Amino acid sequence: MTSVLRDFAARFAEAGNEPVIACAGQTWSGREFWDAVHFCAGRLQERGVAPGDRVTLALRKCPEAVAWLFASLLCGAVAVPLDRRAPASRLTALLADLEPTMALFDAPTFARFEDGGGHLPDTGQLVLSETLEMPPGCEVERFAGPRLTAGDPAMILMTSGTTGDPKGIVLSHGNIATFSDWALETFGFGPGDRFLNIAPLHFDLSLLDILTGLRIGAQVVLAEEGDALFPARLCQLAEEHRISVLYTVPTILQAMVARGGLAARALPDLRWVLFAGEVYPPPALAQLIAAVPQARFANLFGPTETNVIAWTEVERAPATAGAPNIGRACAHSRIEICDAYGAPVEPGETGEICVAGPTVMQGYWNRPELTRQRYFADRDDLFRTGDFGFRDAAGDIRFVGRRDRQTKLRGHRVELGAIEARALALDGVAGAAATVCDAGQSLCLHVAAQPGEPLSQAGLRRALSLVLPQNEVPSCFIFYEDWPTTSSGKCDMARLDANHRSLLYDQGETS
Amino acid sequence: MTRDIESVVVEAIRKVAKLVDRDTALTRDTALIEEQLLDSIELLQLVMELEKAYGIEIPLEELAPENFADIGALARLVCRHLGGRAPER
Numbered sequence: 001m002t003s004v005l006r007d008f009a010a011r012f013a014e015a016g017n018e019p020v021i022a023c024a025g026q027t028w029s030g031r032e033f034w035d036a037v038h039f040c041a042g043r044l045q046e047r048g049v050a051p052g053d054r055v056t057l058a059l060r061k062c063p064e065a066v067a068w069l070f071a072s073l074l075c076g077a078v079a080v081p082l083d084r085r086a087p088a089s090r091l092t093a094l095l096a097d098l099e100p101t102m103a104l105f106d107a108p109t110f111a112r113f114e115d116g117g118g119h120l121p122d123t124g125q126l127v128l129s130e131t132l133e134m135p136p137g138c139e140v141e142r143f144a145g146p147r148l149t150a151g152d153p154a155m156i157l158m159t160s161g162t163t164g165d166p167k168g169i170v171l172s173h174g175n176i177a178t179f180s181d182w183a184l185e186t187f188g189f190g191p192g193d194r195f196l197n198i199a200p201l202h203f204d205l206s207l208l209d210i211l212t213g214l215r216i217g218a219q220v221v222l223a224e225e226g227d228a229l230f231p232a233r234l235c236q237l238a239e240e241h242r243i244s245v246l247y248t249v250p251t252i253l254q255a256m257v258a259r260g261g262l263a264a265r266a267l268p269d270l271r272w273v274l275f276a277g278e279v280y281p282p283p284a285l286a287q288l289i290a291a292v293p294q295a296r297f298a299n300l301f302g303p304t305e306t307n308v309i310a311w312t313e314v315e316r317a318p319a320t321a322g323a324p325n326i327g328r329a330c331a332h333s334r335i336e337i338c339d340a341y342g343a344p345v346e347p348g349e350t351g352e353i354c355v356a357g358p359t360v361m362q363g364y365w366n367r368p369e370l371t372r373q374r375y376f377a378d379r380d381d382l383f384r385t386g387d388f389g390f391r392d393a394a395g396d397i398r399f400v401g402r403r404d405r406q407t408k409l410r411g412h413r414v415e416l417g418a419i420e421a422r423a424l425a426l427d428g429v430a431g432a433a434a435t436v437c438d439a440g441q442s443l444c445l446h447v448a449a450q451p452g453e454p455l456s457q458a459g460l461r462r463a464l465s466l467v468l469p470q471n472e473v474p475s476c477f478i479f480y481e482d483w484p485t486t487s488s489g490k491c492d493m494a495r496l497d498a499n500h501r502s503l504l505y506d507q508g509e510t511s
Numbered sequence: 512m513t514r515d516i517e518s519v520v521v522e523a524i525r526k527v528a529k530l531v532d533r534d535t536a537l538t539r540d541t542a543l544i545e546e547q548l549l550d551s552i553e554l555l556q557l558v559m560e561l562e563k564a565y566g567i568e569i570p571l572e573e574l575a576p577e578n579f580a581d582i583g584a585l586a587r588l589v590c591r592h593l594g595g596r597a598p599e600r
Contacts, residue, residue: 085547108545224576225547226544226545226547226576227576228551229544229549229550229551229554229576229579230574230575230576230579231574232571232572232574232575233575233576255551259571259574260571261571261572410550410551410552441552442552458533461529461530462534465530470530470547470550471550473529473530474529475529
């Protein structure tokens with residue numbers, strides 16, 4: 001169980017013509033996929049990629065991108081899927097920090113990266129991978145790859161950081177295999193299942209669809225990147241491919257129910273609908289259950305740093321009141337609810353959700369101090385998730401909220417502090433406070449201007465879109481001459497938020 | 512006629528898309544989805560703007576990637592719903 005790759009080798013040694021990956025009308029059989037993986041691995045090795053080296057993937061999601069990902073793992077390298085839409089300056093900084101031996105781009109992404117002033121670190125060799133250029137019918141040499149142990153790093157997933165600098169979550173082969181083993185056992189996935197992959201490759205939800213699905217020889221249908229905008233398109237894919245497992249965020253599921261016509265689709269094989277990443281509003285969850293009553297539903301909980309650590313199967317009539325139930329610890333992990341010093345709190349009392357187990361990340365890439373801060377000073381066995389909760393009378397964990405200002409915007413994790421840090425770095429900005437409003441749907445930036453410095457909404461928006469991922473660029477700006485503060489002199493977030501609500505109301509009146 | 516619709520589409524996109532401002536070049540071939548110029552909320556706002564401008568109703572099942580790929584595709588979508596009528600504005 002050291003690496004999920006061992007299963008792949010066994011699975012694909014006798015891989016045949018059964019389809020394993022489908023995307024945009026293209027279908028790869030098990031043999032084609034495994035050939036492509038070895039072809040890519042051969043190219044990585046030719047270019048000197050050695051175990052532990054980083055391989056970055058700024059690639060449009062497609063079967064080739066998945067083949068490069070597996071090829072990196074096969075070579076013992078650390079695969080780092082990147083958000084290819086990130087601003088060039090951000091990608092440049094990421095690449096400089098990751099020092100990849102190989103930086104993979106597709107041609108349009110690389111053109112945009114260069115046009116935006118991006119550049120590669122000296123170490124990175126560039127490969128443009130529009131197609132694999134694999135000659136048809138060519139014999140691809142198979143090789144076993146280096147021997148890997150559970151502690152060897154397999155992937156780095158990037159998330160935004162509180163200082164505005166992204167941080168890389170280092171996951172080992174053991175981390176991924178533990179999660180994958182757990183998912184297989186818990187949900188009973190088999191080779192007959194068909195997974196719809198909606199999440200981008202740099203989002204941890206893909207670890208279930210792609211790694212676990214392919215590992216057992218199931219079929220994985222990749223939604224294209226733009227498809228997530230079109231709930232009807234996602235429903236159509238699910239129907240067309242007779243999807244049996246769907247794992248995504250509540251925002252997307254809600255859209256599939258409300259605007260994609262999910263209930264009207266023929267989905268006879270849909271067995272499991274899994275969701276994670278944010279709280280599913282109970283009334284909307286009831287609608288989902290009514291739309292696809294043939295399925296079972298489970299809520300999975302855990303930050304990217306730990307992957308899933310708790311889960312619960314959702315009852316037919318989900319509770320509509322009280323703190324959301326995130327269930328119990330997965331079999332592989334132990335969860336403790338702790339006070340600020342790492343001591344367990346009484347049952348029913350709210351504390352920080354902390355975890356010990358084999359899915360906890362190896363650490364943040366190149367950020368030992370930041371990694372250390374995720375543990376209590378005198379307890380290095382318990383990882384602090386930053387989420388707060390309590391154990392109810394039945395022993396289930398109830399979710400209360402986040403400790404810091406990391407929050408969810410349309411299902412994606414954003415650090416409000418990171419957005420503020422970027423805004424504060426701009427000329428003329430004296431103060432900046434980001435708030436999420438409209439029930440997690442929009443991001444508002446409150447800005448105090450330096451006296452005599454004219455600031456415009458368009459100018460700020462343009463400046464921020466150069467340094468922030470697109471989903472983190474605020475949609476609304478409110479300017480202040482006088483910053484509301486609390487008695488301690490800190491920015492008064494409650495007043496800012498109230499101000500924003502009244503402004504929204506005013507706009508509604510006039511439009 | 513689609514030329515006129517295209518300029519209305521461009522105007523609507525400039526109104527709803529936060530990543531688009533006066534300096535952003537928008538042509539018939541600008542890849543709206545590929546370039547991720549619209550997010551899911553803005554996409555719906557755009558549909559509402561176009562429905563309002565032309566007094567049409569675009570059914571949910573036509574909210575599909577191929578109809579939003581670029582400005583030309585959006586103009587053709589609107590045009591189909593006008594049933595060949597000239598826009599009433």
